[in-house]
Amino acid sequence: MPATLHEHALFAGSPVLGGVHQVDLDIESHAHDFLEIAVIGSGHGRHVTSQGEHPLRRGQVIVLRPGAWHGFRDCSDLTVANCCLSAQALRAELAALYDIPMLRRMLWTDPVASGTHGVAVTTVDPAAAEETITEISLLERDLAGAESRPGRVLGRLVTVLGILADGRDPGRKASEPVVHxxxxxxxxxxxxxxxxxxxxxxxxxxxxxxxxxxxxxxxxxxxxxxxxxxxxxxxxxxxxxxxxxxxxxxxxxxxxxxxxxxxxxxxxxxxxxxxxxxxxxxxxxxxxxxxxxxxxxxxx
CATH class of the missing domain: 1.10.10.60 (Homeodomain-like)
Structure with missing residues (x-):
């Protein structure tokens, strides 16, 4: 029974939201109207989507399109790093991400494929996952600062996406063409x-x-x-x-x-x-x- 997280209540004018969380309780199944990337670190838990319930593994990367839903169960000291992108920004100031083949596949193609219900789950190696989690924690710090740093935030976002893209099935990257x-x-x-x-x-x-x-x-x-x-x-x-x-x-x-x-x-x-x-x-x-x-x- 998904709850819903709302873009207008969370982003506070920024196109990006990020944070690292230690999860020890169940997370109610929830939908949202923005794009979410969840990177799994250490710990244990199970992931719940419309496709069923599956064990979480270190290095898993979960991408959810707006309208998709998921939840977490049986969590024990589970590290989850979230990087969320405003749906409105993806159609405006972040639209250029679509022109980058490896990001287009990660943020658009895989999670909108038939039968996915807007959810794509892939895996990167543990080192890439830890590096991504570190960068998301720095993104969280930048967003929490008293002084607005949009350039710094954008740089962190690009770094996070780049690490994940490099860690996802690198053998396919060279064959991904620039969009026609x-x-x-x-x-x-x-x-x-x-x-x-x-x-x-x-x-x-x-x-x-x-x-x-x-x-x-x-x-x-x-x-x-x-x-x-x-x-x-x-x-x-x-x-x-x-x-x-x-x-x-x-x-x-x-x-x-x-x-x-x-x-x-x-x-x-x-x-x-x-x-x-x-x-x-x-x-x-x-x-x-x-x-x-x-x-x-x-x-x-």
Whole structure:
């Protein structure tokens, strides 16, 4: 039963949030409307997602897209370092991260793949995990300082992402191509107006390509079809509306481009792992919770 962590209540104007936590209690399953990276250090625990419950291992890296949910159980002296990115910033000042192949795969392609429900779990070697945890603790210090240091924070973020990208399946990095301009233009077009009734023919015509060829390019660079990517965008925007608005679920679906309430409910559950009503119910139950209440850990 996920609770919900809210971007507007946590980021305080910064595009990045970070912290290192020692977890000795269960962490209630929770969703959020931002992107989260959780790096696992020493200790023990189990990870809960829509795919089931699995033991945590040192060096695991968990990436969750907005709208995804997870939790932790049976934790004992478990070190979890979180680096969170504002969804709004990922569409604005951090959008350039998408143009870096290894980061595109880590932050976009892997967690939006079919059947993942927005959650991707990979592993880096323990040394890379410890280095990342150290950098996230420095990021936390920079964010807590009395003086705003946006340049320092951005540098820490790039370092954290770089260490993780270097530690993830390095054999594949050299083969990851720079994103094709037609794919980049189509992604930008879809993100700008996901509620529009897009057709593959229209998208292909806008970039002067054959629809089948654009589909193949998307499969290569994004891991989804153009309309599959659009569905993920709609689910993420719907999760935000379900969390922050009082619109009926049917109107939420219509607002993101799914006019048929039954179809919206089915697609949302397929992509997120909960029905819209379940997602909203758990979100409302936790709306008054601040982060310290959701993460009952020492050192918060």
């Amino acid at each position: 301009p037609a794919v980049a233009a189509t992604v930008a077009r879809l993100e700008a107006d996901p509620a529009r009734p897009w057709r593959l023919d229209d998208l292909a015509r806008a970039v002067n390509l054959d629809p089948a060829y654009l589909g193949r390019l998307f499969g290569r660079y994004v891991g989804l079809t153009p309309l599959g990517f659009l569905a993920r965008l709609r689910a993420e925007r719907a999760a935000t509306l379900l969390t922050h608005s009082t619109l009926p679920a049917a109107r939420v679906g219509a607002a993101v481009g799914w006019d048929d309430p039954t179809y919206f409910a089915r697609r949302f559950r397929t992509l997120v792992g909960l029905t819209p009503s379940e997602y909203r119910r758990h979100s409302r139950a936790a709306a008054a919770q601040a982060a310290p209440e959701v993460w009952p850990v020492s050192g918060w």
